[in-house]
Amino acid sequence: MLVVAFWLAVWQVAALAVGQRLLLPAPAEVGGRFVELVVEPSFWTTVARSLVRVAAGFVAGTLLGTLLAVAAATWRTVRTLASPVVGAVRAAPVVSFIILVLVWVDTDRLAVVVSALMVLPVTYAAVLEGIGQRDPAMLEVAVVFRVPRRRRLLAIDVPAVLPFFAAACRVGVGLAWKSGIAAEVIGLPAGTVGERLYDAKLLLLIADVFVWTAVVVALSLAAERLVAATLRRLPSAQPDHPEVAP
Known part of the structure; x- marks a missing residue:
C-alpha cells in the first residue's frame, strides 16, 4: 500500500506541475471517472466482450502451439517447415500482423486471431524445449520394458514438458492482452475496450484513456494470476520454472 501511495503522490505532483488536464489528469479525476463508468451496464458489457476475445485467442494459441510442437518433435519435416x-511471427511487429489479419478476417474476430498468433510461438518454443529435455534413460527404459504409450506420456513426457508449458502460459497471457487490445484499437470492433480507448483519445477524454488503460492492466494481471493459480495445482509444474522470453 505504501508503494501505491508513493506513486499516487508522484502522479499528483506531476499533474500539478503540468497544470493541463488534457495532458495529465489528477488521480482524483481519473478515480472519479472510473466510479462513473463502473456503474454503467455498458462498462461491464464492454469488458466482457474484450475478455472473451482475448481468452479465446490465448486458448487457441496455446493449443495450436502445443500441437505444433508435438508434431515438430515427432516429424523432422514438420519442424523444418514450421521453424x-x-x-x-515471433519477430514481426504486432501492428504488421494486425493490419494483415484485418485484410483476411472481420473485425469481430481480429483480436482472437492476433492474440492466438502472438501466443503460438511462445508456446511452441517452450513445449518443444520441454520435449527435448526428457530424460533419455527413462525413455530407453520405457522402450525396453514396452511401457504403454499412455503410461509413458503421463510418467515421462508430461512431467518433463509441464514446467516449460507453465512458463509459456505466464508469458502468453500477457502477450494475449497486449496484442488483443491493440487489435481492437486498430480494428475498432463495436462495444470493446479497444473501441472505447480509441474514442476517448479521439475526443480528448484523457481521464477515460487512463481508466480504460487501468482496466486492461487489471484484467491482464488478474488473468495471469488465475493461470498461475491453476498451474500451481499441477504438481509437475512446481519445480524451478524456466523463463520463456516473449
Missing part, C-alpha cells in the same frame, strides 16, 4: 514461420 521459419514461427520465427517470423
Whole structure:
C-alpha cells in the first residue's frame, strides 16, 4: 500500500506541475471517472466482450502451439517447415500482423486471431524445449520394458514438458492482452475496450484513456494470476520454472 501511495503522490505532483488536464489528469479525476463508468451496464458489457476475445485467442494459441510442437518433435519435416514461420511471427511487429489479419478476417474476430498468433510461438518454443529435455534413460527404459504409450506420456513426457508449458502460459497471457487490445484499437470492433480507448483519445477524454488503460492492466494481471493459480495445482509444474522470453 505504501508503494501505491508513493506513486499516487508522484502522479499528483506531476499533474500539478503540468497544470493541463488534457495532458495529465489528477488521480482524483481519473478515480472519479472510473466510479462513473463502473456503474454503467455498458462498462461491464464492454469488458466482457474484450475478455472473451482475448481468452479465446490465448486458448487457441496455446493449443495450436502445443500441437505444433508435438508434431515438430515427432516429424523432422514438420519442424523444418514450421521453424521459419514461427520465427517470423515471433519477430514481426504486432501492428504488421494486425493490419494483415484485418485484410483476411472481420473485425469481430481480429483480436482472437492476433492474440492466438502472438501466443503460438511462445508456446511452441517452450513445449518443444520441454520435449527435448526428457530424460533419455527413462525413455530407453520405457522402450525396453514396452511401457504403454499412455503410461509413458503421463510418467515421462508430461512431467518433463509441464514446467516449460507453465512458463509459456505466464508469458502468453500477457502477450494475449497486449496484442488483443491493440487489435481492437486498430480494428475498432463495436462495444470493446479497444473501441472505447480509441474514442476517448479521439475526443480528448484523457481521464477515460487512463481508466480504460487501468482496466486492461487489471484484467491482464488478474488473468495471469488465475493461470498461475491453476498451474500451481499441477504438481509437475512446481519445480524451478524456466523463463520463456516473449
